[in-house]
Amino acid sequence: xxxxxxxxxxxxxxxxxxxxxxxxxxxxxxxxxxxxxxxxxxxxxxxxxxxxxxxxxxxxxxxxxxxxxxxxxxxxxxxxxxxxxxxxxxxxxxxxxxxxxxxxxxxxxxxxxxxxxxxxxxxxxxxxxxxxxxxxxxxxxxxxxxxxxxxxxxxxxxxxxxxxxxxxxxxxxxxxxxxxxxxxxxxxxxxxxxxxxxxxxxxxxxxxxxxxxxxxxxxxxxxxxxxxxxxxxxxxxxxxxxxxxxxxxxxxxxxxxxxxxxxxxxxxxxxxxxxxxxxxxxxxxxxxxxxxxxxxxxxxxxxxxxxxxxxxxxxxxxxxxxxxxxxxxxxxxxxxxxxxxxxxxxxxxxxxxxxxxxxxxxxxxxxxxxxxxxxxxxxxxxxxxxxxxxxxxxxxxxxxxxxxxxxxx
Numbered sequence: 001x002x003x004x005x006x007x008x009x010x011x012x013x014x015x016x017x018x019x020x021x022x023x024x025x026x027x028x029x030x031x032x033x034x035x036x037x038x039x040x041x042x043x044x045x046x047x048x049x050x051x052x053x054x055x056x057x058x059x060x061x062x063x064x065x066x067x068x069x070x071x072x073x074x075x076x077x078x079x080x081x082x083x084x085x086x087x088x089x090x091x092x093x094x095x096x097x098x099x100x101x102x103x104x105x106x107x108x109x110x111x112x113x114x115x116x117x118x119x120x121x122x123x124x125x126x127x128x129x130x131x132x133x134x135x136x137x138x139x140x141x142x143x144x145x146x147x148x149x150x151x152x153x154x155x156x157x158x159x160x161x162x163x164x165x166x167x168x169x170x171x172x173x174x175x176x177x178x179x180x181x182x183x184x185x186x187x188x189x190x191x192x193x194x195x196x197x198x199x200x201x202x203x204x205x206x207x208x209x210x211x212x213x214x215x216x217x218x219x220x221x222x223x224x225x226x227x228x229x230x231x232x233x234x235x236x237x238x239x240x241x242x243x244x245x246x247x248x249x250x251x252x253x254x255x256x257x258x259x260x261x262x263x264x265x266x267x268x269x270x271x272x273x274x275x276x277x278x279x280x281x282x283x284x285x286x287x288x289x290x291x292x293x294x295x296x297x298x299x300x301x302x303x304x305x306x307x308x309x310x311x312x313x314x315x316x317x318x319x320x321x322x323x324x325x326x327x328x329x330x331x332x333x334x335x336x337x338x339x340x341x342x343x344x345x346x347x348x349x350x351x352x353x354x355x356x357x358x359x360x361x362x363x364x365x366x367x368x369x370x371x372x373x374x375x376x377x378x379x380x381x382x383x384x385x386x387x388x389x390x391x392x393x394x395x396x397x398x399x400x401x402x403x404x405x406x407x408x409x
Contacts, residue, residue, distance in 0.1 A: 010110035011038040014045070014102045020220045021262045022118040024131060027085040029118060031078050035102065037069045044103050047080055052095035052115060060096075087131045088117025088222040090165040093186035095222075117183060117222030121264055123283045126327040128264075128370045130188075130225075137371025138402045139166040139190065141335060143380045144174050147390070154393025156181055159377055161395060162387070163403030168334065168373045171195050171231055182223035190226035190373075191218065192269070196235030203235055204248045211252065215260060227256065227263050232270040232288065233315075239272050240319045246274050250281045269334055271315040275323035284370070285325065286334035287313050292346035292356075298363055304331060305367045330370035336360065337375045339385050353387065354397040358404070374402070 012035075019032030033045065044066045048059040061082045086094040095117050102110045122129045128137060140159055144152055152175060159167055166188040169178070182189050193211050196203035211229070218224055229252055230236045239245050249267050253274075256265045267274050267281050270288040274281040289300050289312070300312055307325035309317045325331075337360070339346035339353050347353040357374065364372050378386035387397045 010102075010108075012036070012043070012102060012104060012108075013110040014100055014112050016112050016114070017216050018098070018100070018112075018114045018116075018220055019260075020114075020116045020222075021260075022087075022120055022222075024085070024087055024118050024120045027082050027118075029080050029082060029085075029116070031080065031098070031100075033076050033078060033100065034073060035067075035069055035076060036073050037071055039104070040069060040071045042105050043067050043069050045076075045078060046101040046103055047078065048099040048101075049080065049082055050097045050099070052097050059099075082118070085118050088119040088183075088186075089131055090186040090188060093117065093184060093223075095183060114220060115180075115183065116220055119222045119225075119262075121225040121262070123264055123330050123370075126330055126368055126370060128284075128330050135165070136369075137166045137188065137332065137373075138164050139168055139334075139371055139373035140164045140402070141168050141170050141373050141376040142378070143170045143376065144172055144178075145378075145380045147378075149175050149177055151390065151393070152178055153181060155377060155388055155390075156185065156187060158388045158393045158395055160185055160187060161399045162397070163400045165403070166190060166225075166371070166373075167377075168192075168226075170376075171234075176217060179218055179221040179223060183221055187223060188226075189221070189224045190228065191224055192228040192231055195231060199236050199238045199242065199245055201244075204245075207235065208252065219260065225264060226266065226284070228266040228269045229253065229256075230268040233268060233272055236268060236272075239268060239274070240316075246276075246320060250274060250276060253281045266334075271313045271317050272319045273317060273323075275318050275320040277321055278323055280318075280323055280329055283329070284332055284334075285317070285329045286332045287317060288335040289313060289333050290336065290338045290344075290375075292339060292344060294356075294359055294363075297360055301333075301363055301367050301369075304333075305369070327368065331368070332370055333364065333372045335373055335375045337385065338383075350387070350396040354401060357387075357397065357401060361402070361404070 015034040021030040046064045049061040050059050063080050088094050095115050098114045100112050127134050168190040171192045171194050236245050264283040266284050269286050291297050303312045347356045378388050378390045
């Protein structure tokens, strides 16, 4: 459910959704605006940027752009320099406030506001870099389920206390305020397109429509750094056998890289990543591994880091053409743990669970992984493996458990 409201708008105006791409080395921000014009003529777009939290009303940067606009809707990119710009990160989640005005020849003004942050996420060889700093993703899987916003807030703050710097929001359409919260408190987000039930031409059309809607809603948030197109073949069950399915996913991957270069993109999280002529069509090589046995865990991690693509996860890690790992992409275990599933094995209480997490995390850190995603934050339905109380947000394991001996420091 989302809030509904009505408001009056000018007939010549800027749409409220803005795209933001940062060029942090040059202190530049590229804004993508959409104008809606009924009266064609000469206009100017005036931009003012403020620190989100500042005591005075003096902007830190201003600029103005003259435009001749025709009737109808038009997209326009504008580039602005922000002197001495501060970047956004989990350690320092600095936000700016943008005031954008569309001014006509009679000085009539239509105004919108938005918040944004400057940040850069990259996959370089086997590592992930945030703002040109090598960063290990200490992640956790989160399924909000029926949680209301107050419960979600408690969960998010609890994940931060655990030492997570990243939350993977699992195929869930959540309250949009969660992205604002992550921007403010400093949590990287990995988001996913909700999964279709089956793989058909219609499901792919719906998948594309939903992805584009999500990008319109969420594209400005600096906290969102990773997108999954699919998860564990859900809605792409024929990915290993149907060329059309792979072509669609590759096409959407290429679209994301061209239109939204501010994100890392995963084609199909967990296994069955697509290789085309030996090129991985995913920015990250992600694998889901579940075992409660430490020795088995060590063996699986060794197989992964040695580049074995078969007989490691539930299904082959690669489909399509042969792919040779050779550390050319960041390797992440994007689901692991599961301690608490019925008939799964593993720890019997929270103290033992914390000990098991430490042991498993130690093995990850002893190998060249770029990040991991523990599964999961709270209990959900029959998955009784949460380490945060769903109602209160209290931790069931020690604070800071996930960033003990953080390999990126």
